Amino acid sequence: xxxxGILGGIRWYLRELTGENQYARYLQxxxxxxxxxxxxxxxxxERRRVDRADADPGARCC
Amino acid sequence: xxxxxxTTHPPAGRSRPPLKTVLTWxxxxxxxxxxxxxxxxxxxxxxxxxxxxxxxxxSYAIAYRFYAKFIARKVLRVDDRRATPAERLDDGVDFQxxxxxxxxxxxFAAIAGAGPLVGPVLAAQMGYLPGxxxxxxxxxxxxxxxxxxxxxxxxxxxxxxxxxxxxxxxGPIGGVAALVAVFAIMIILLAVLALVVVNALAKSPWGTFxxxxxxxxxxxxxxxxxxxxxxxxxxTSVIGVALLLxxxxxxxxxxxxxxxxxxxLSPETLAICLVGYGFLASxxxxxxxxxxxxxxxxxxxxxxISLLAVGVLIAAPVxxxxxxTSFASTGTGPVFAGKLFPFVFITIACGALSGFHAxxxxxxxxxxxxxxxxxxxxxxxxxxxxxxxAIMALIAACILEPGLYYAMNAxxxxxxxxxxxxxxxxxxxxxxxxxxxxxxxxxxxxEQTLVARTGGAPTLAIGMSEIFSSVIxxxxxxxxxxxxxxxxxxxxxxxxxxxxxRVGRFMLQDTLGNVxxxxxxxxxxPGQWITSAVVVLAWGYFLYTGVTNPLGGINQLFPLFxxxxxxxxxxALAVATTILIKSGRLKWAxxxxxxxxxxxxxxxxxxxxxxFSADPRIGFFAQRDRYADALDQGTLLAPAKNVDQMHAVVxxxxxxxxxxxxxxxxxxxxxxxxxxxxxxAIRTREPLPSTETEFVESKLTAPAGLFATAxxxxxxATAGAKSGGGETAP
Numbered sequence: 115x116x117x118x119g120i121l122g123g124i125r126w127y128l129r130e131l132t133g134e135n136q137y138a139r140y141l142q143x144x145x146x147x148x149x150x151x152x153x154x155x156x157x158x159x160e161r162r163r164v165d166r167a168d169a170d171p172g173a174r175c176c
Numbered sequence: 177x178x179x180x181x182x183t184t185h186p187p188a189g190r191s192r193p194p195l196k197t198v199l200t201w202x203x204x205x206x207x208x209x210x211x212x213x214x215x216x217x218x219x220x221x222x223x224x225x226x227x228x229x230x231x232x233x234x235s236y237a238i239a240y241r242f243y244a245k246f247i248a249r250k251v252l253r254v255d256d257r258r259a260t261p262a263e264r265l266d267d268g269v270d271f272q273x274x275x276x277x278x279x280x281x282x283x284f285a286a287i288a289g290a291g292p293l294v295g296p297v298l299a300a301q302m303g304y305l306p307g308x309x310x311x312x313x314x315x316x317x318x319x320x321x322x323x324x325x326x327x328x329x330x331x332x333x334x335x336x337x338x339x340x341x342x343x344x345x346x347g348p349i350g351g352v353a354a355l356v357a358v359f360a361i362m363i364i365l366l367a368v369l370a371l372v373v374v375n376a377l378a379k380s381p382w383g384t385f386x387x388x389x390x391x392x393x394x395x396x397x398x399x400x401x402x403x404x405x406x407x408x409x410x411x412t413s414v415i416g417v418a419l420l421l422x423x424x425x426x427x428x429x430x431x432x433x434x435x436x437x438x439x440x441l442s443p444e445t446l447a448i449c450l451v452g453y454g455f456l457a458s459x460x461x462x463x464x465x466x467x468x469x470x471x472x473x474x475x476x477x478x479x480x481i482s483l484l485a486v487g488v489l490i491a492a493p494v495x496x497x498x499x500x501t502s503f504a505s506t507g508t509g510p511v512f513a514g515k516l517f518p519f520v521f522i523t524i525a526c527g528a529l530s531g532f533h534a535x536x537x538x539x540x541x542x543x544x545x546x547x548x549x550x551x552x553x554x555x556x557x558x559x560x561x562x563x564x565x566a567i568m569a570l571i572a573a574c575i576l577e578p579g580l581y582y583a584m585n586a587x588x589x590x591x592x593x594x595x596x597x598x599x600x601x602x603x604x605x606x607x608x609x610x611x612x613x614x615x616x617x618x619x620x621x622x623e624q625t626l627v628a629r630t631g632g633a634p635t636l637a638i639g640m641s642e643i644f645s646s647v648i649x650x651x652x653x654x655x656x657x658x659x660x661x662x663x664x665x666x667x668x669x670x671x672x673x674x675x676x677x678r679v680g681r682f683m684l685q686d687t688l689g690n691v692x693x694x695x696x697x698x699x700x701x702p703g704q705w706i707t708s709a710v711v712v713l714a715w716g717y718f719l720y721t722g723v724t725n726p727l728g729g730i731n732q733l734f735p736l737f738x739x740x741x742x743x744x745x746x747x748a749l750a751v752a753t754t755i756l757i758k759s760g761r762l763k764w765a766x767x768x769x770x771x772x773x774x775x776x777x778x779x780x781x782x783x784x785x786x787x788f789s790a791d792p793r794i795g796f797f798a799q800r801d802r803y804a805d806a807l808d809q810g811t812l813l814a815p816a817k818n819v820d821q822m823h824a825v826v827x828x829x830x831x832x833x834x835x836x837x838x839x840x841x842x843x844x845x846x847x848x849x850x851x852x853x854x855x856x857a858i859r860t861r862e863p864l865p866s867t868e869t870e871f872v873e874s875k876l877t878a879p880a881g882l883f884a885t886a887x888x889x890x891x892x893a894t895a896g897a898k899s900g901g902g903e904t905a906p
Contacts, residue, residue, distance in 0.1 A: 125410075130278040131285075132409035132471060136268075143268050160407035164463040166269070169698050171462060171682075172540055174470070174668075174675040175532045176291030176365055176525075176741070 136163060201241065208234020215308060215499070222494045225571040228304070229488060232312055232567045236560045239316040244556040247321065251756070251764040252328045254548040259874040261334045262544055271335075273876060274544040276553055280882075282544070284558040285474045286536045287323070288481075290369055290669045291526025291741075292562050294632035296570035298734060299523045300581065301511040303500040304574045306520045308567065314521070314528030315563035318771035322745060323533045324555030325752045325768055330538035331545055332868040338538045338748055342846075344867055345754045349849045353842045354747050355687070358535065360839070361740035362680045363711070365532070366454075367718030368737040369669045371729050374446045374719070375631035376662050379624050381439035382427035382655075383662045384446070388439070389423035390469070390667060391453075397468035413471045417479075420472065420667075424659050431622060443723040450673070451716035457674040458681050458708040459701075466674045473668040480664045484568050487643040497574040497581070502606070510586035510605060511630075512731055513793040518782040522738035527566025529775060531744025533559065549880035557882070572639025573632075579609030580617055580626070584635050587728025588628035589815025598627040620651070621658035630730045637661035680711040721828050726815045727799075732828065735786060736835055742779045743839050749775060750850040758857045758864050765854075776847060783840035787833055796833030800826055 129135045137159050144153040154162070211231035214223060248254045265271040274282075299307040330336055336344075339358065343351025377383045397416045405411065430439060441449070457465050503509030504516040512523060526532070537555060545554065573581065582605055583591065583598045591598040595611035602609055618626040621641060626634065641657035649657070682698070684707040689696015695703045722729025749772035756765045789795030792802040803825045806813045816822045857864060877895035879888040 127277065127281070128410045130275060131281045131474075132413065134407060134409045137407055140268060157406040161402070161463075163407075164402075164467050165461070167462040167467060169682075171466060171675050171678045173286065173532075173535050173679050174289060174672045175287045175530065175536055176289045176369065176672065 133163070201238070204234055204237050208238065215305065219499060222496065225488060225493050225495055225575060228308055228495075228567055228571055231308070232564060235312050235316060236564070239320070240552075240556060240560060243316065244320070244324065244552045247324065247556075247767055248549060248552045251761065251767050252325065252551070254328065254551060256547050256549050256880070257874055258548060259872040259876070260331060260545050260548060261542065261869070262546060263874060263876050264872050265334065265543075271543045273546040273878075276546060276550045276878065276880075277882065279541060279544045279546075279550070279554050280558055281478075283536065283541045283554050284561055285477060286540070287530070287533045287558060288477060288562045288565060289526070289672050290372060290633075290665055291530060291532075292566035293569045293636055293665060294372055295524040295526060295738070296566045297573040297632035297635050298511050298585070298730070299520050300497055300570060300573040301501065301509040301585070302504040302516055302520055303498045304495055304570060305499040306504060306516055307524055307570050310520055310524055311528045311563055311566045311570065314524075315559055318745075318749075318775065319527075319529035319533070319563065320556040320559035321767060321771060322529065322531075322748055322752070323537050323559045324551050326534045326748050327537040327542055327545075327555035328548070328551045329752060329755050331542035331548070331551065334869055335540075335543040336538060338534045338751065341538065341755075342747060342751050345751055345758065346846065346850050346853055350747070350750070350846050353846045353849075354744075354751075355683075357740070357744050357747060357839075357842055359680065359683055360835075361532065361737075361744050362676055362683075363714045364718065364733070364737045364740050364835075366673055366676045366680070366715040367722060368730075368733050369672055370447070370450050370454075370715065370719045371722045371733065372631040372633050373450065373666050373669050373673075374443050374723055375629060375730070376633040376637070376666060377441070377446055378443040379440055380662075381436040382431040382622065382659050383666070384439040384441055385430040385435075386423045386427040386659060386663050387666045387670070389426070390420065390472070390663075390670070391465070393419045393423065394465050394468045394472065397472070398464045401468065402463050409471055412468070413475050416468065416472045417475055420476070420663070424656065424663050427659055428622070428655065444720070447716070447719050447723045450719065451712050453670075454673050454677045454712045454715070455708055458677040458712065459704050466671075466678065469667075469671050469674060473671040476664050476667055480661075481565055481568075484572075484640060484643065485564070487640075487647050488568055488571055491643045491646045493571070493575040493643060493646070495571070495574045496577050498578070507791075507794070510582060510590055510731075512734060513791075514735070514782075514785060518778040518785070519735065521778040522735055522742060522782045524566065525738045525741040525745075527563050527569075529742065529745050529771070530562075531741050531746070531748055534744065534748035546876055546878040547874070547880060550878070553881050569636055572636050572643065575639055575642060576635065577609065577613075579607040580614065580638070581635060582607050583609055583614055584626050584629045584638070585632075586628065587630065587731050587815070589726045589728060591628045593627065595625070595627060620654050622655040623658070628728075630728060632730075633662060633665045636665065677708065677711050677715075680714075681707045684710060721824070721831075724824060725828055726817070726821045727825060727828075732832060735782065736832060736839075739779055739782050739786070739836060739839050742775055742782075743843050746772060746775050746779055746843050747846050750846055754850050754853055754857075755867075757854045759866065760863060762858060776843065779843055780840060783836050783843075786836040787840070796829045796836060800829035800833065803829070 137156055140159060141153055208231060211227045211234060214227045215231055262271050262273040266273060296307050329341065333341065339351055339354045342354040377387060393416055397412050401412050430436060507513060507515035512519060541554060545551065579602050582602045591601045595614040598614060599609055599611045614626060621638065637658045640661040641654050644657040645654045685696055685698060685703060694700055697703060718733060722733050725732055749768050752768040753765050753772055756768060785794050786796055790798050792799040803813055803822055807822050812822060816825055877891050
């Protein structure tokens with residue numbers, strides 16, 4: 115694999131692991147489901163995404 | 177042999193594997209066996225740590241290729257024609273089919289913490305052989321099996337939690353016991369981990385400053401992601417890691433400056449700070465502290481563990497510890513009391529078998545899996561990775577001179593406060609270290625003292641600084657690497673403390689909400705404050721008694737933590753065995769039944785000894801009686817220095833003894849209930865109703881393992897190479 119491919123792969127992995135891609139995924143879903151309605155802004159989307167964790171922080175093990 | 181991911185059963189008349197595959201696996205088996213031979217047979221000569229690495233990796237490869245595959249196919253009967261909950265219930269929020277490598281990363285980050293780093297370091301007092309064998313065989317036959325099987329059963333039930341499965345499969349007693357066990361282990365776990373941090377930071381201005389700085393760094397990252405660059409997690413984490421490294425370097429400056437005094441804290445002060453911090457972290461919104469901290473610790477975790485693996489391979493250090501010490505048979509070790517059986521298996525929980533993982537395996541992970549066959553890679557594979565972390569921690573502890581190891585890990589009451597007293601005390605154990613060497617070792621990492629720095633973290637940090645500095649930087653960077661390692665451990669212990677306190681608070685709110693409705697409302701502030709306070713005070717109590725216990729907190733509390741964790745594993749394995757039997761798979765029930773029997777034997781023997789042993793070093797009540805009698809006679813018993821400390825020992829021993837007995841009763845209750853349910857299931861004529869969700873045909877295509885096989889690549893190409901939405905995997 116060429117260097118660019120490897121770096122691209124690492125970037126893809128980190129963005130997936132941290133959930134940075136979730137907004138792009140949300141936009142895809144939103145356009146498919148409700149083409150007329152305006153989607154949430156990035157700021158609003160991320161705000162709701164992190165605030166959901168307030169009620170469900172997810173366990174971390176020992 | 178390449179399995180087609182879309183068929184459940186292997187085709188009739190299985191094709192013979194190609195010669196190349198046979199030769200490769202034969203070679204792996206031979207190399208692994210040679211490494212085991214070297215480890216097991218060398219006596220009185222020092223061997224290279226590489227042999228441990230080779231034995232571990234060889235065993236993992238064989239286990240993953242053959243045993244895990246057997247479990248997936250024959251025992252669980254994974255079926256890739258069946259849609260997973262992630263595919264069926266995909267809502268873009270909780271349920272989402274996610275690339276298998278990403279799920280593996282998530283799952284590993286959630287299960288791996290300080291546990292596999294601390295346990296093996298303490299268990300090194302028995303020598304490297306028992307620890308190595310338990311970590312490797314334990315993970316292959318118990319730990320990884322538990323994680324994978326629970327992950328699969330939860331996935332077949334739309335991601336139900338362990339508690340829900342225990343209630344539905346075993347009955348109300350099993351369900352309540354699971355709930356109580358989870359809460360109890362959480363409290364003990366948080367106390368023990370916080371104690372590790374306190375012991376690592378006490379009297380160390382460098383460490384204290386660096387760790388204190390993680391709070392403003394996390395707050396900054398949280399603010400940055402909320403206000404300035406919403407959602408740019410990678411960018412923010414890179415900034416955060418850079419600041420973190422700066423904080424480690426800065427700690428060195430602080431240590432040499434006039435501010436050193438302000439960051440030199442006593443263990444008691446640190447304990448109070450941690451309790452206050454835990455409370456704040458639990459009531460503040462997640463975006464401020466917990467979320468950014470979690471990103472930081474995930475990156476540090478993955479980075480440092482990879483670095484350590486590379487370091488061990490390059491440095492190839494020599495093991496200085498004995499293969500088997502006399503403490504294994506006498507049970508008189510200073511780090512923790514008791515003989516090899518059962519206490520090695522209690523001390524090393526995470527890394528070999530950890531019940532806590534069953535909570536993660538029945539939490540978020542089953543809601544992300546694309547294909548059923550991926551449970552092998554995610555469940556079994558991630559646990560093998562954690563086991564490897566434990567092996568590296570064991571190596572880091574065993575490359576130290578035994579004299580230094582005992583001078584750092586025996587309780588302060590035994591060693592005294594100075595290098596001279598520690599040197600004399602270590603000599604009574606049969607090991608030697610001169611006061612000069614001990615002082616020099618502390619000076620090399622720029623710490624005031626290394627005497628009685630119990631808890632495992634400082635020992636591991638010394639081992640890691642040896643390994644890292646022999647690869648990069650030499651002597652001059654030793655102090656940096658030491659504090660880097662301390663930071664790495666403390667960082668994710670504090671993340672566990674944050675998240676654990678919050679999870680404990682939710683459990684409490686949930687339970688108490690049944691009694692008094694308003695407390696159950698997650699958004700109600702006073703409810704949050706009250707329940708958070710209850711949780712932090714509960715673990716804070718054990719932490720504080722651990723810090724002030726003249727007998728040594730780690731020495732007293734770590735066995736309780738191990739018992740609690742293995743108890744949870746017993747519940748998880750009992751649930752798994754019950755499901756296997758109830759679904760008509762009695763002939764495969766040994767897969768989880770044998771580890772269950774072993775785990776029950778270990779947990780119950782350990783609890784029995786902790787409660788009933790007449791040896792005051794092991795039995796909590798014998799210890800209590802000894803000190804209570806001395807108090808009645810008006811005499812002081814070392815290491816207690818005054819009447820208050822005598823009273824403290826009496827109270828602590830009583831509380832710890834009651835807890836050990838309580839844990840044993842819980843295990844027995846769950847096992848008895850599960851046995852009854854299994855017995856009925858075996859006796860019944862007609863098949864029992866299934867508790868799985870209905871079969872729905874899957875439309876997704878995705879590889880089963882880390883690397884797609886040629887056949888899977890063809891299938892992906894036909895399916896349009898769509899692997900889960902968003903950006904497509906490279």
